[in-house]
Amino acid sequence: MIRKEINKISEVGKALISVEGNPGVALNHVVELLEADTNQSLSFAKAINITEDATRFQVFNGTAGLSTKTKIRMLEVPLTAGFSNKMLGRSFDGAGQVADGGPEVIFEKEISTRLDTLNPTVRNVPKQALWTGIPMIDVFNTLVKSQKIPIFAGPTEPYNRLLSQIAQGAQADVIIFAGIGLKFDEYQYFKDQLSQSGNIDKTIMFTHLAGDSQIKGLMLPDVALSVAREFGDQGKDVLVLLTDMTNWSNILRNVANYQDMIPSLQGYPGSLYSELAKRYEVAADIEGAGSITIIGATTLESLEDPVPDNTGYITEGQFFLENGKLKLARSLSRLKQGVNGKTRSDHRAIMTAMASLLADAEKAHEASEVGAANDPYSQKLLRYRTDFINNIEEPFGEPIELEAALDKCWAILKRHFEPTETGLSKKLIDEYWDKN
Amino acid sequence: MNDISKKRTGNLISIQDSLVKARFFDDVIMGETAEISVDGKFLQAEVLQILPDPKNADAGIVEMQVFEDLTGAKIGDEVVFKGTPLSVLLGPGLLTSVWDGLQNPLYKLSEQDAYLTPGMNAPALDEEAIWDFTPIVKVGDAVAGGDVIGTVPEGKVDHKILVPFSFGPCKVESIIEKSSVNITQQVAIVVDEQGNKHELKLAFRQPVKSPIPFKERAIPTKPISTGVRVIDLLAPVGYGGTVGNPGPFGAGKTVLQHSLCKYAVADIIVMAACGERAGEAVEVFKEFAELEDPTTGESLMKRMCIFGNTSSMPVAAREASVFIALTVGEYYRYQGKKVVMLADSTSRWAQALRERSGRQGDIPGPEAFPMDIPDQIKGMYQRAGEDLGTGGSLTFIGTVSPAGGNFQEPVTQATMDATGGFWGLSQDRADAKKYPAIDPLVYTTSVYDGFISWKDRQKMLTTLNEANDIDQTISTIGLKKVPVSNYIQYQKGLTIDFCVMQQDAFEKTDACTRPERLEIINQATQNLIDNTIDFQAGDLDDEQLKELIKHKFDELRQWWRDWNYSAKTEEELAKLPKAVDKFILQEEYAV
Structure with missing residues (x-):
């Protein structure tokens, strides 16, 4: 099939490019950027803002090296992610490309990353505890299958250690690790921990390291959660680890800023709440299928910061880590009442x-x-x-x-x-x- | 009205998130709805603004918000203008229903797909359900908008079939006999003063952004029994009243809303789950079906309907969901029903407006909210009220989710200004796992004669206030320097807080306190406040005496809380005031 091409880029900015006129690209559809002379693929990009005078794209691999002569090939499809059971045990980047140096994965199918809302009527009321062996969680703030809950912690707290400890004991069929803006050490730490606990073969890692392209970090949760959802639809109990959503929110803030959006609080776009909610709401116990549980990490300086504040209104509680301890006063599991009445009478x-x-x-x-x-x-x-x-x-x-x-x-x-x-x-x- | 030749269209010239612009050549009406054709699907939109077209003097540009995801939309996609503003279908079958924010029935949609995808829709009310219609007007009768032409039983609710509110004076030309019909069948024909005939059915569409009128509006004064002690004792809400209920996350807004859904004495509960967690709405419509309505004894869902525009659903539909829910509430109020509407959360509604105005490029007000947000909030709460003319009322309880838990932020401030009642949830009380976390010292109410007298209420408050002050004194100068008499006063306050103000929402007997029980509790509480207690110090020193006092009060609190959990029969209930009387005399009471 011959794809339509656009031969002139009018504007190249941080993470964004624009073309003049109306080439006929549809909203959220993907284009491929090609080196003008060699037709070598440079990156993919997504149409985010279209008028009859110009179209603006987010460039997945960053804009460094692009010129006005870079060619744009229209793919005329919305963004998808590859899915295969063979992804288990492997590592991918934010766009779903193999990132562990291993062989290419042959995908069974392409899945939408739009994260459509699950019809609330097909949600089961969560009723099954996930035991962690941590008294502050099991007794005081019981974790429940299909819950969405972050760990709130200062940047120097051992939140990744806690996340990894919860994951190791987790009763899940599939673990999806989604790391955004990670330091290499953190990535390797998770990988080692998951290997040591024998969970690596049921884990898929999606990793965006600090310094990688911002757009890939921005899209990473959507790719990871779409894959998680596909396993859930197939009847699997999936545990998603999202760390760290403050990094993700900061990328969101940067990109909104490049797009000249009017900021609300501390420079974050007014849509921060909706954007976070769209991702966390993927957590669900699905009638006649499996479940998705999301445990996130949100680093913070203060609870009143927009990211933890909005997150707290979205998630079903939070585990609050301070001085290495899980603090009772600020921790909460909103779903615990559904399970802790059926344990021991006390x-x-x-x-x-x-x-x-x-x-x-x-x-x-x-x-x-x-x-x-x-x-x-x-x-x-x-x-x-x-x-x-x-x-x-x-x-x-x-x-x-x-x-x-x-x-x-x-x-x-x-x-x-x-x-x-x-x-x-x-x-x-x-x-x-x-x-x- | 549905003349095809008069089809008005436009074409997209700009697409950004949920905001689009289209060029049109005919005419466009402010606030009308439109359908945008994207990849063969029809997406719902609403006109926000009409502008001149700088490129074409014969054309105009219309700015619209789209209620669904626009992936795949292109420049040039066709827009068809509908001519009608955003509206809701009113008629039998509203109760027990669960919709999204635009009145698409979620159970019906789930038959198409487990996920909500753009362009999906289904009839708002079940078109196959059969209703037993009984006419109450006859041929030749004069009727007008809002008049009752017949009734159908909707569960235990006597649902009145109304002439649409937009109608002027008409005469009934024909009306069917008592019979079984569905909402698509004609039940009557009326003729207006111009001689035009109009067909009436059991259901009709009503615009949502302008209120359904009152017949005779009144100030809300009759308190609603909510079952929540701190509310019914200190901050009662009247039928037709308004309350803002702000609290930081984790302070217990949702648990409180669920309690109100379950226990508030009302005919109908309309819930707008606006931009909040889907799981919470699910809990309501899946679990409440199993619970009993406090007045009828039937399934709780039979008095409820839910609009669930949850947090991951399209933001533009959030604003719509609150207005649609309000209009349903007004409709039942007009039928003489006592309606309680819960909106959780009005902050998400305000944020949706903020997102929209940001995209429109409006100059932002405080915290980037639209400048006119206080007026919009006031206008919304104003739609609640009591109607003596119909005997109905619409009570509006809105939760507020202040950013950072800060009550000074614009939405909380505007809500305080707009509502008659205010239940402030406190982080400190929530951290101490006290439920409800309504701070007994941070509230307002416009109902002066509640379930207990104004005087009793003031005495309770004074005691709580004093205990709070003494507590602070203890924290700063230490218990040793606090006189014994003050310490007793402090322990009294603690007892009222622990045994009366706090309640266990998950314990069957304690979860709901009705007025008779409340009166018994009040009697005991007033006796505890009014009487001095001699703890027979003997040769105890100050410190030992305080320990003894604390021990005695600890025992009383344990006894009282056990009573809260267990006392049901008249005889058991009577034990509380007796026990407190004996405690005052320092006699044995633990029997």
Whole structure:
């Protein structure tokens, strides 16, 4: 088939090019950029803004080296990604091209990367826990199959270690790793961890390293999530690891800026919420098919930053990592109520009681810093707080089963409090207090 | 009206995300809807602005927002203008329905594909469902827009069939006998003053951006029993009232909305899930079907309808979803029903406007929101109200998702200005896992006589305020320097907070408190506030005495919370005030 070609590029900017006139390209359709003399393929690009006077494209491989003479070949199809079961165990870039130096993958089919919304009526209400062996998650903020939840952490926190630890124990058929703006060390760390835990053969890695083309980073989640969705549609339980979505949002901000969009907060486009939501909403437990669970990482300086703030409104809770500990106060699993009522009879009550005592303990801790927490009860609270931080908020260590973790909670309460101080019902006290 | 020869068209000249421009040569009406033909599919759009064409003096340019993904659209694609503004189909079958933001029924669409793809649509109301129509007007009767011509039972709801609101004075020329019909069949013919005949069916289309009128509007004063104690005691909302409910993420807005859906005493609940998580809407329409309506005992879904324009759906349809839901609410209010509308979240609606105005290149207001956002928010809440003329009401409870949890941001501020009530959710209370996280000290209400007297409410508040102050004193100077009397006052406040203001949304008995139970709780609470308690210090020193006081109050709180969870019978309920009386006298009560 002869493809229509455009022979003059009128404008080359950062990540974007424009042509004059109306060559007849459709919105979001892909074109190929070719070296004028040799017809050597330089990159693909996508039409993002079309008027009768000009068409603007996002260039996947960046614009360095392009000239006004670079040829544009119209492919007349929207962006797709290749899909094959043979992708398992392999690494790809943000556009879905092989990136591990291994042989080419012969794709079984091309899938749309448009991320159409799943009809809400074919979603199942999430009801199945994913146990991690981490008490702060299993007891206090139970992770649920099909949940979308990020780890919020400062840039120097061990969030990738935590993400990798959750992935290693995960009960998933397929793991999709989607890394955006990663440092090489982080990429290699994940690869090593997944290999060591024997999960590499069920993993597909999509990686964009810091310094790679921005557009490839921008499109990476769509490619990775479309592949994840295809496995989900085939009945597989898929776990997607998205790290780090702050890097992704920053690319989104850069590109919006190149496109002269009016910024809303801190330079991010007004569509930041919708753009993040479109990706996270891929998480679903699909009626008659499989499921997609998304655990992300969002680095932040402050919770009020637009990226974590918008993310928090989109995701079903967050795990908050601070000083290497998973903090109870700011962590939340919105789906836990669907699973923690069917475990042990004390699960919900102990969760609430310990959280409430910890909130009091935090107040006592603040008071103690100005020398005001001298009464015996405040002292009790302070001892409890230390115990809780060291034994419950510590995410790294030997995995603990749920029942053992609950017993551990009772033991901590008993070490510091009288039964009536816990706010727990008499019935539960009678049943569990003396057992531990 | 549907004259094919009068087909008006245009052609696309600019495409950017969901905003397009088209050139036209005929005429275009501001606010009318249009269909854009893309790859053989028809995408829905709405006219936002009409401009001159700098290139062609005979033509004009129309700017439109498109409600669906435009992938594949090209310059020159045809636009067909529909002549009618954005509207909603009103009629029997609204209840129990689940739609997207443009009233496409989601269950019907799922028969076509598991994913929502551009151009997909289906009739808004089930055209095959049969309704038992009973006429109440007869041939020759004078009728006009909004008048009732008959009724059909819609579940337990007596659904009135109305003359479309746009109609002027008419005479009934014919009307069918009592019979079973669907919404596509003619039930009556009316003739207007110009002698034009109009066919009436069970359903009709109504524009959504202008309100359905009131007959006799009133100030909302009768409180709604929401089942949520802190609301019903301190910040009640009246039938027809408006409430803004802001809170940072994780503060419990959604759990609270779900509680209101389940327990608020109302005839009909209209929910606009606007730009929020799909999972939450799913929980409502899949799980609520199993729950009982507090007034009828039937499935909860039978009193509900849901517009789910969730966060990954096209942004342009978000604005539409709120207006469509409001119009459905107004329609049932006009029928005399008590309607509660929940919009979660109005911030997403405002953000959709922000995205649009950004693309249109408007000069941005604070935080890049459109300059007129406060007026738009006010206009929206103004559509709620009580109608004495019909006996119906439309209560509007909108959640607000302030960026960074900061209540100073433009949407929260405009909402505070627009609504009669304000339930502020606090991060600190949420962090302490206190539910509901409505801060008893940060709220407003316009209902003065709620379920308890104004005086009782003030006493409760004063106690909570004092406890809050003493708490801060303890934190700064330490417990030792706080007098015993203040410490008792502090413990009273803690008890009211823990046992009355907080509630367990997931515990069957505690999740919902009705007025009778509320009165018992209030009685006990007032007694605790009013009476001094002698803890018989004996030879205890100050510190020991405070420990004893804390211990005694801990016991009371545990007993009270157990009562919250368990007391059901009249006899069990009566135990609370007795227990508190005995506690005041420091007698044994734990029986």
